[in-house]
Amino acid sequence: MRALLAFLPLLIPSPAFADDVMLPPAVREMMEAAIANGNEAEIATLAKIAKQTNPESVNEIQKMVTSWKERTKATHDTLIREANFTDLWTGRVEAGGFRSTGSTSEIGISAAATVTRTGLQWNHKLTASADYRRANGVTSRERYFGSYEPRFEFDPRGFAYGLAQFERDTSIGYDERYTGSVGVGYKLIMSKPVDLSADIGPSVRHAKYVIGDRETKLGVRGSMALAWRVTPTLTFKQTAAGYAESDVYTLNALTSVETKVTTRWSAAFSYNVQYESETLLSARDFDTLSRLTLTYDF
Numbered sequence: 001m002r003a004l005l006a007f008l009p010l011l012i013p014s015p016a017f018a019d020d021v022m023l024p025p026a027v028r029e030m031m032e033a034a035i036a037n038g039n040e041a042e043i044a045t046l047a048k049i050a051k052q053t054n055p056e057s058v059n060e061i062q063k064m065v066t067s068w069k070e071r072t073k074a075t076h077d078t079l080i081r082e083a084n085f086t087d088l089w090t091g092r093v094e095a096g097g098f099r100s101t102g103s104t105s106e107i108g109i110s111a112a113a114t115v116t117r118t119g120l121q122w123n124h125k126l127t128a129s130a131d132y133r134r135a136n137g138v139t140s141r142e143r144y145f146g147s148y149e150p151r152f153e154f155d156p157r158g159f160a161y162g163l164a165q166f167e168r169d170t171s172i173g174y175d176e177r178y179t180g181s182v183g184v185g186y187k188l189i190m191s192k193p194v195d196l197s198a199d200i201g202p203s204v205r206h207a208k209y210v211i212g213d214r215e216t217k218l219g220v221r222g223s224m225a226l227a228w229r230v231t232p233t234l235t236f237k238q239t240a241a242g243y244a245e246s247d248v249y250t251l252n253a254l255t256s257v258e259t260k261v262t263t264r265w266s267a268a269f270s271y272n273v274q275y276e277s278e279t280l281l282s283a284r285d286f287d288t289l290s291r292l293t294l295t296y297d298f
Contacts (some may be wrong), residue, residue, distance in 0.1 A: 023050075023057040031061065035068045041069065053112035080120050091115035094268065096293030108133030108141055112289050123151040129288065133224040143169040161199055170210055172276055172287070177207040179243075181221045198224040201265040203243060225264075249277040258295070266295040 003102040008034040023031075027050050034046045046239035047065050051058050062272035066233040093113045112129035126148050133141035154160065165179040183201015191274065208214045223241040230236055 008283050014272065016286050023060045025052055027061075028058070038072070046103055056215050077120060085117075089115050089117045090298065092295055092297045094293040094295040096291055101288045105133065110293065112293075115205070121153050123153070125149045125151070139170075141171050143167075143171070151185075157190065159185050159187075159199075161185055161201070163203075172274075173211075174207050175211050177205060179203060179205045179221075182201065183221065193229050195227045196224070198222070205243065205245070217245040217248060218241050219248075234258070247278070249275070251275040264297045266297070268295055 013144045031045060031050060032041075034043045042195055043065060047061055050061050054061070079268065091114055093111075095107060095111045096111070096282040097107060108131060110129070110131050112127070114125065114127045116126075117124045126146075128146045128290065129144070131141055131143040133139070145165075145167050149161060149163050151159050151161045161181075161226050163181040165181075167177040167179070168175060169177075179199050182202035183199050185197055185199025187192050187195070187197045189196040200220065204216065205219065206214070206216040221241065223245050224239070226236075226238040228236040237256045237258065238254070240251065242252075243250040251274070253273045254270060255272075258266050258268040260266050268291075270293070272291070272292045274289075276287075276288045
């Protein structure tokens with residue numbers, strides 16, 4: 001009797017063996033069709049249902065999904081490695097109106113464009129924007145902005161950045177302001193609904209004021225970027241950048257809510273707050289700018 005009891009565990013299939021049961025042909029065909037289409041959301045949904053209805057084949061289903069992800073990533077990485085620098089650029093353009101308060105209070109037009117290139121470790125971002133208002137033959141607002149920001153990701157969360165930036169804002173008091181900065185950053189949150197990152201580093205700014213004076217100052221720059229995908233069509237964004245120098249402080253914060261109208265078209269409302277501790281022409285330190293824009297992704 002003891003000898004028979006000793007052999008019983010070998011006669012009863014263990015859970016590990018149960019998971020190796022062959023996947024029913026009909027379910028396999030559906031999984032293979034979804035994988036052939038390459039739609040990640042469709043594959044995830046079908047795999048979830050297949051696991052629930054075929055619990056004995058969970059391992060095989062997961063192997064199919066994992067194998068597809070590995071092949072997709074390998075193909076994606078190969079395309080990036082073999083691409084020229086002029087390839088793989090994506091971007092967006094937006095245009096609309098704005099209402100400003102603070103040093104100015106009026107209605108005008110606004111336009112912006114952003115192009116980015118995402119590589120395996122190097123990312124590049126070019127940004128340009130313009131806000132312009134002319135009423136009764138007088139230009140009351142003229143702000144232009146342009147920047148280039150390369151980023152090197154040395155691990156999944158950590159990165160080093162560089163920044164070259166140009167600004168012109170005659171309503172605040174400067175004709176030209178050039179900024180250069182380098183530093184390090186960290187992705188604090190990385191998830192499907194929320195992304196949050198922050199960076200910091202030394203900076204140098206050279207400004208030419210409307211009255212003709214020029215000055216160059218060293219300081220510290222810090223920034224943060226938050227994106228919260230509330231629903232598949234609604235996204236909340238918050239970005240902010242601050243500069244601290246010996247006797248000058250600057251803060252620029254942009255809050256926006258964006259909703260998709262179609263695959264490429266979106267509508268967005270944004271609210272920008274700019275603080276300058278040293279302004280030559282403005283009686284107020286804070287400027288606000290509200291925008292309602294239509295955006296096109298390409």
